[in-house]
Amino acid sequence: MSAEQLYIDPDACIDCAACMVECPVGAIYDEYDMPGHLEVFKEINAEYFAENPLEMSESVKTTRRKLTKNGQPLRVAVIGSGPSGCYAADQLSAVSGVEVSLFDRLPTPYGLARAGVAPDHQSTKKITKLFDKIIRRPNVTCYFNVDVGKHVSVSELLEHHHAVVVAVGADSDRRLGIEGEDLPGSYPVRKFVAWYNGHPDHRLDEFDLSGERVVIVGNGNVALDAARMLVSDIDRLESSDMAEQALDALRHSGVREVVIAARRGVLDAAYTTSELMALGQMEGVDLVVVPEEVTAAKDDTRRDQAQVRRKYDLAAAAVTLEEATAARRIVLRYGLTPVSINGEHQVKSVSFCKTETPDDLDSVETIEAGLVLQAIGFRSSPIEGVPFDERAGTISHIEGRVYDGAGAVVSGLYCVGWAKRGPSGVIGTNQVCAIETVAGLFDDFEAGTLPDTGHPVERFQKLIAERQPEYIDHAGWLKIDAVERHRGSAASKPRVKFVSIDEMLTASRT
Numbered sequence: 001m002s003a004e005q006l007y008i009d010p011d012a013c014i015d016c017a018a019c020m021v022e023c024p025v026g027a028i029y030d031e032y033d034m035p036g037h038l039e040v041f042k043e044i045n046a047e048y049f050a051e052n053p054l055e056m057s058e059s060v061k062t063t064r065r066k067l068t069k070n071g072q073p074l075r076v077a078v079i080g081s082g083p084s085g086c087y088a089a090d091q092l093s094a095v096s097g098v099e100v101s102l103f104d105r106l107p108t109p110y111g112l113a114r115a116g117v118a119p120d121h122q123s124t125k126k127i128t129k130l131f132d133k134i135i136r137r138p139n140v141t142c143y144f145n146v147d148v149g150k151h152v153s154v155s156e157l158l159e160h161h162h163a164v165v166v167a168v169g170a171d172s173d174r175r176l177g178i179e180g181e182d183l184p185g186s187y188p189v190r191k192f193v194a195w196y197n198g199h200p201d202h203r204l205d206e207f208d209l210s211g212e213r214v215v216i217v218g219n220g221n222v223a224l225d226a227a228r229m230l231v232s233d234i235d236r237l238e239s240s241d242m243a244e245q246a247l248d249a250l251r252h253s254g255v256r257e258v259v260i261a262a263r264r265g266v267l268d269a270a271y272t273t274s275e276l277m278a279l280g281q282m283e284g285v286d287l288v289v290v291p292e293e294v295t296a297a298k299d300d301t302r303r304d305q306a307q308v309r310r311k312y313d314l315a316a317a318a319v320t321l322e323e324a325t326a327a328r329r330i331v332l333r334y335g336l337t338p339v340s341i342n343g344e345h346q347v348k349s350v351s352f353c354k355t356e357t358p359d360d361l362d363s364v365e366t367i368e369a370g371l372v373l374q375a376i377g378f379r380s381s382p383i384e385g386v387p388f389d390e391r392a393g394t395i396s397h398i399e400g401r402v403y404d405g406a407g408a409v410v411s412g413l414y415c416v417g418w419a420k421r422g423p424s425g426v427i428g429t430n431q432v433c434a435i436e437t438v439a440g441l442f443d444d445f446e447a448g449t450l451p452d453t454g455h456p457v458e459r460f461q462k463l464i465a466e467r468q469p470e471y472i473d474h475a476g477w478l479k480i481d482a483v484e485r486h487r488g489s490a491a492s493k494p495r496v497k498f499v500s501i502d503e504m505l506t507a508s509r510t
Contacts, residue, residue: 082111
């Protein structure tokens with residue numbers, strides 16, 4: 001689960017083209033039909049398997065099993081309907097005899113696939129077409145606009161289900177731990193991304209884009225996405241599903257430069273090759289580096305690895321500040337550790353020291369900026385009734401089975417996604433993650449170690465209706481979806497999202 005993208009082994013491929021038809025994001029092409037700007041991915045794909053040969057294992061049993069106990073179905077609650085929750089629901093509901101209750105605290109499903117993927121990456125958002133098929137299965141019941149922990153507890157879910165799978169993602173942020181990080185003008189990048197994607201929790205947030213420079217601390221994919229949004233041609237974003245309040249702010253933005261500063265060197269970059277390539281291909285935007293910060297790694301033996309070498313080569317091919325001629329630019333900086341965010345009542349600048357020489361006061365560099373986005377990673381929040389590893393910021397588990405502080409398994413409790421492994425991987429990584437967790441759940445059910453539910457399904461449905469009369473079922477979500485798409489069609493966009501809960505609830509009743 002450590003690869004930065006999904007690959008197809010060219011030697012094992014039998015050219016049946018089934019993957020081209022089934023790929024939910026339209027990312028697979030015949031090698032002779034590959035669009036010109038994607039040609040490099042043929043080499044990337046082949047290089048991956050040259051270094052990571054495919055190991056053929058014994059055939060996996062494909063016989064569909066039926067999971068019931070005393071003639072009653074296996075009932076599982078999944079908390080969270082983002083990619084990890086949907087993949088878990090897929091693995092569960094594809095098996096005869098399994099019934100799934102799918103929860104989300106928002107009236108809309110799909111989590112970061114809806115409110116985290118960059119608006120200009122519409123092909124990636126097509127993954128929701130697959131999720132649409134999963135949540136409309138007859139053995140999947142949707143309970144959206146239901147907050148687990150507020151409307152119903154985890155222990156109550158366990159009383160009404162054989163098992164509970166926690167798929168809540170990572171909803172909080174790692175801290176820089178430096179002076180000034182809470183100044184107005186300094187924010188976690190997660191909030192900025194949620195704002196421009198129309199997440200209802202952040203619809204009223206405001207970001208001052210009047211300054212010419214923004215500094216982003218951290219260089220993962222989310223950092224690069226945010227940088228791209230800040231300097232993109234507004235005309236390209238107008239046809240996306242970006243939130244209207246963000247579009248309006250970006251129309252009047254004064255930002256001309258985004259500095260992406262990372263603690264480590266170019267060979268340790270957290271972004272993927274494809275994300276960096278996207279920055280280098282932006283029209284009217286220069287990708288800039290400080291040459292000595294890149295060439296410092298030229299003798300590192302890790303450059304022999306294809307995946308690392310491409311990142312190095314892409315950074316080395318960027319221009320210097322003196323060579324930059326475009327009106328806007330993204331500057332990649334490496335080996336800088338933030339020591340303070342400066343300003344009295346508003347961010348004015350960020351000070352960095354060289355990571356390799358933190359005690360050298362002469363190496364401190366201060367970069368002026370009116371907005372700072374902290375992109376050093378996310379973490380999950382504790383959930384009542386679920387053991388939590390505070391140090392890792394994830395649920396305590398072994399291969400998806402939740403364990404308590406004494407190292408004992410918590411019967412019937414499982415986890416998937418970022419809540420399980422931390423904020424890593426691409427959307428497809430969650431499928432592999434879900435397969436592991438659900439396999440363990442099925443094994444436990446068949447071994448007879450899961451608790452009995454003790455209650456009929458009708459009793460649970462009545463409980464939810466009493467606790468949260470405004471819960472949204474699948475039919476209610478389809479109404480919200482239809483109205484958003486209709487609004488989008490009128491504006492030549494994929495959709496125009498509702499950004500308030502009240503608007504969503506109103507649409508669900510139409």
